[in-house]
Amino acid sequence: MPVTTAPTGYSRLQIALHWLVFALIAQQYIFKDAMSAAWDRITDGLEAGFDPLVLAHVAGGALVMIFALWRLTLRTRRGVPPAIDASKLQGILAKLTHVGLYALMILMPVSGSVAWFGGVEAAAQGHNVMKIVLLALIALHVVGALYHQFVLRDGTLARMRRAQG
Numbered sequence: 366m367p368v369t370t371a372p373t374g375y376s377r378l379q380i381a382l383h384w385l386v387f388a389l390i391a392q393q394y395i396f397k398d399a400m401s402a403a404w405d406r407i408t409d410g411l412e413a414g415f416d417p418l419v420l421a422h423v424a425g426g427a428l429v430m431i432f433a434l435w436r437l438t439l440r441t442r443r444g445v446p447p448a449i450d451a452s453k454l455q456g457i458l459a460k461l462t463h464v465g466l467y468a469l470m471i472l473m474p475v476s477g478s479v480a481w482f483g484g485v486e487a488a489a490q491g492h493n494v495m496k497i498v499l500l501a502l503i504a505l506h507v508v509g510a511l512y513h514q515f516v517l518r519d520g521t522l523a524r525m526r527r528a529q530g
Contacts, residue, residue, distance in 0.1 A: 370444070371444045371445065371446055371447050372443060372444050372445070372446055372529070373446055373529050374446050374524055374527070374528060374529020375445065375446065375524055375525060375528060375529070376439070376443060376528055377528040378439065379436065379439055379440075379443070379445075379528075380525055380526070380527075380528055382432050382435060382436050382439070383436070383525055384525075385428075385432055386429055386432050386433065386436070386470065389425045389428055389429050389432070390429060390470075390499070390503070392421070392425055393422060393425050393426065393429070394496075394500070396418045396421060396422060397422065397496075399416050399418035399419050399422065400418070400419050400422040400423075403416060403419045404480070404481075404489060407484070408486070422477075423477070423478075423481060426473065426474040426477050426478070427474055427478075429470050429473070429474055430470060430471050430473075430474035430475070432470075433467055433470035433471055434471065436467075437467060446524060446529075449513070449519050449520070449521050450519075455509075458505075458509075459509060462502055462505050462506055462509070463506075465498070465502045466499070466502050466503070466506065469495055469498060469499045469502065470499075472495060473492060473495050473496065473499060476488045476489075476491045476492040476495065477489075477492050480492055510522050510525075
């Protein structure tokens with residue numbers, strides 16, 4: 366059941382999931398070479414063999430999607446604090462960035478799974494395009510958070526560090 370009044374801040378669980386997803390996505394980019402090498406072996410008709418970094422990539426992607434869906438469920442059930450006052454353009458940009466991040470946190474594990482488990486080259490290509498878009502949206506998200514923290518000094522970043530009611 367959706368919340369009718371917005372909470373004043375994010376819950377501990379919402380904050381923990383945010384930072385867990387951040388860490389998981391970071392490790393996906395840091396250790397992506399093992400997955401790329403395994404994919405290249407498979408597309409060359411060779412055996413990929415077992416690699417714990419490939420397993421970590423597959424499991425990490427699944428966890429990103431699970432946690433993103435969990436976060437969306439929490440947003441629906443608990444709500445989120447109201448957006449901090451910003452210009453209309455900033456508000457639209459923030460909304461589009463968040464929608465894009467959530468969409469990619471769900472679509473990338475799906476495309477990766479279809480590529481890896483189904484051997485679908487088009488899914489792998491889509492996955493590669495999405496990883497660039499995701500990186501750009503993450504950069505925009507970080508720049509926005511830093512802008513709010515150090516230029517506007519409006520407390521936006523603090524909301525993702527400390528739980529509030």
